[in-house]
Amino acid sequence: MSGFYRLSGGRILDPSCGRDEVGDLFVADGRFVDPASLPAETSWEWIDASGRIVAPGLIDAHVHLREPGEPQKETIASGTHAAAAGGFTAVVAMPNTRPPADQPNTIGWIRERAREHGIVRVYPTGCLSEGRKGEKLAPLASLRAAGVVALTDDGSCIQDAGLMRRVMEYAAMLDLPILEHCEASSVSAGGVAHEGYWSTVLGLRGWPSLAEEIIVSRDILLAELTGARLHCQHLSSAGSVRLVREAKRRGVRVTAEVTPHHLALTDEALADYDTSFKMNPPLGSEADREALREGIVDGTIDFIASDHAPHCSFEKEVEFDRAPFGVVGLETMLAVAAETLVKTKLLDWPGLVARLSTIPARILGVPGGSLAAGAPADLAVIDPNLQWTVNPEAFLSRSRNTPFAGWEVQGRVMLTMVGGKIVWRL
Numbered sequence: 001m002s003g004f005y006r007l008s009g010g011r012i013l014d015p016s017c018g019r020d021e022v023g024d025l026f027v028a029d030g031r032f033v034d035p036a037s038l039p040a041e042t043s044w045e046w047i048d049a050s051g052r053i054v055a056p057g058l059i060d061a062h063v064h065l066r067e068p069g070e071p072q073k074e075t076i077a078s079g080t081h082a083a084a085a086g087g088f089t090a091v092v093a094m095p096n097t098r099p100p101a102d103q104p105n106t107i108g109w110i111r112e113r114a115r116e117h118g119i120v121r122v123y124p125t126g127c128l129s130e131g132r133k134g135e136k137l138a139p140l141a142s143l144r145a146a147g148v149v150a151l152t153d154d155g156s157c158i159q160d161a162g163l164m165r166r167v168m169e170y171a172a173m174l175d176l177p178i179l180e181h182c183e184a185s186s187v188s189a190g191g192v193a194h195e196g197y198w199s200t201v202l203g204l205r206g207w208p209s210l211a212e213e214i215i216v217s218r219d220i221l222l223a224e225l226t227g228a229r230l231h232c233q234h235l236s237s238a239g240s241v242r243l244v245r246e247a248k249r250r251g252v253r254v255t256a257e258v259t260p261h262h263l264a265l266t267d268e269a270l271a272d273y274d275t276s277f278k279m280n281p282p283l284g285s286e287a288d289r290e291a292l293r294e295g296i297v298d299g300t301i302d303f304i305a306s307d308h309a310p311h312c313s314f315e316k317e318v319e320f321d322r323a324p325f326g327v328v329g330l331e332t333m334l335a336v337a338a339e340t341l342v343k344t345k346l347l348d349w350p351g352l353v354a355r356l357s358t359i360p361a362r363i364l365g366v367p368g369g370s371l372a373a374g375a376p377a378d379l380a381v382i383d384p385n386l387q388w389t390v391n392p393e394a395f396l397s398r399s400r401n402t403p404f405a406g407w408e409v410q411g412r413v414m415l416t417m418v419g420g421k422i423v424w425r426l
């Protein structure tokens, strides 16, 4: 049951209207309210938020919940608990499940399961192509009718430019964004590490930035032609940032995201062949990291998304070449983003909250990202000063594959509320 809460004395940040003030925020019957609209004798449960930030619930546009099909890595229950602990009140679920989410009945199953076992909002996505094989269109209109918020083959990328053009035409007609995993597979061709100094020194097969940039540029041209809403996932290269910046200047409908690990790390981290640093796309060079930080600050890159990709330890504890790509991120995203962007003074807290909540909500067309009276009470209370050490053993996620184990970080979510219900409290 959601009750009547008074979050008192916090720094209330609402980037949707530029609000930044110390005060009290009221929640009644699952929604933000103006207390003047309620009887004076209303009794509130007080939550002390002094010294803390009260923000709209964070929204992660890129999460692998692994259901259906791989509950040993994550489930909708465990993944949404991890999300709540990270301050997220909504996650967008990727369709590279088993089976892939390319049919309306699978979307129905995910939504049903999320209603029963999810503790934050789960927005499913549907595949662009049948089985994510890049050969034949998935039933896009039926997927939309089944309730997907976006279309994506994440984990792979349609290589055939003609098919991609058709996909974009349909997506434009259906007014659904395309979340593109930008990878020309003939160029990445079995690579496991960014092609550069470190891949050479370590003897790892190189993955050139060009693999991403070719698809970013192809899709910008196709989006320009078709009017589709193109969103480039997990950008990793300086060249991609430049391409998106130029396209936005020309007025193309393109948006982009970056992950905390690409903002925080470089390929130098591979020196010990630790598979916790193996992900798709691979970590780039120092120049790439600089460009990504510049891009998220100047708005070329619109928001931050975790690309939470859980894998079992037995799968990761193998030779670098054989390990699966992917790292978890839900429980470390806020702190790592604060370390790399706020501590370095590249962004302030309102700027960071906008990129973790308000902007992804707007781009995906989902509710949230605001504290406006009347809206469902989805919020996160953040202690910006709390220092803690990342301990994968304490994760609520079923998986532990983080590149940030042992990191000393600052900034932690103390409480998460979804629709007026407390779903996480430290």
Ligand SMILES: NC(=O)N[C@@H](CC(=O)O)C(=O)O
Residues within 6 Å of the ligand: 064, 096, 154, 155, 156, 181, 278, 279, 280, 281, 307, 309, 310, 324, 325, 326, 327
């Ligand atoms: N991002 C990743 O490194 N992994 C993703 C899929 C993918 O994008 O390869 C996963 O589902 O594990």
